[in-house]
């Protein structure tokens with residue numbers, strides 16, 4: 001099963017993608033996580049990506065597309081995968097469609113997690129990310145057992161650089177301009193499904209599982 005998670009920054013794509021990856025035993029491929037790992041490791045790709053990410057801008061398509069398409073060659077992708085944060089522009093979506101067509105495959109579902117902008121700003125200021133394993137929490141909606149310490153690996157939690165309110169606003173504008181058009185693109189392909197992302201995260205999860213099947 002090949003799934004794309006769509007939605008504004010902070011809509012809950014990553015939260016749901018992790019839960020779905022565990023349920024269906026397929027990898028969660030997050031381009032944001034790949035870039036953050038590269039930044040942490042000081043790679044040339046990370047250095048380039050950071051310039052854009054810190055400003056709330058998208059990393060150029062040419063730095064993203066091959067990276068993701070190469071990732072599909074990994075044996076863990078045999079049963080499918082969940083794409084989180086990719087594609088994010090029409091050229092990325094077209095590149096994905098073409099790459100899959102070449103090997104006789106296609107995406108099965110594009111799930112749009114719908115959350116209004118007002119809720120997003122509130123959510124992002126409360127999000128905390130683990131410096132060790134990248135797990136994400138929310139100080140109110142998904143708190144850790146011990147304040148500021150990751151439940152999974154015991155490392156410290158931080159506010160992501162791009163979660164500062166002024167950068168979140170920029171990211172939302174970029175989302176509306178460059179990523180929202182993908183909703184029409186996947187509607188035309190007949191694979192778009194909408195879920196309400198404003199409700200409790202377990203309720204969102206159940207709604208997605210209803211769409212994908214047990």
Ligand code: AP5
Pocket residue numbers: 007008009010011012013014015016030031032033035052053056057058059060061064084085086087088092123124126127128136137138139141142162171197198199200201202204
């Ligand atoms: P990326 O990491 O993909 O960020 P994003 O899309 O902006 O998404 P987020 O990770 O911010 O949010 P999310 O929807 O996953 O929400 P989450 O589950 O964490 O990308 C970062 C940057 O990298 C981009 O800005 C860009 O520069 C670059 N980049 C990445 N991919 C790219 C690409 N393909 N092309 C070009 N550039 C690219 O949830 C948010 C918070 O809400 C959490 O605290 C969570 O606990 C909480 N929460 C989740 N669900 C609920 C709920 N139902 N109720 C209450 N709280 C909830």
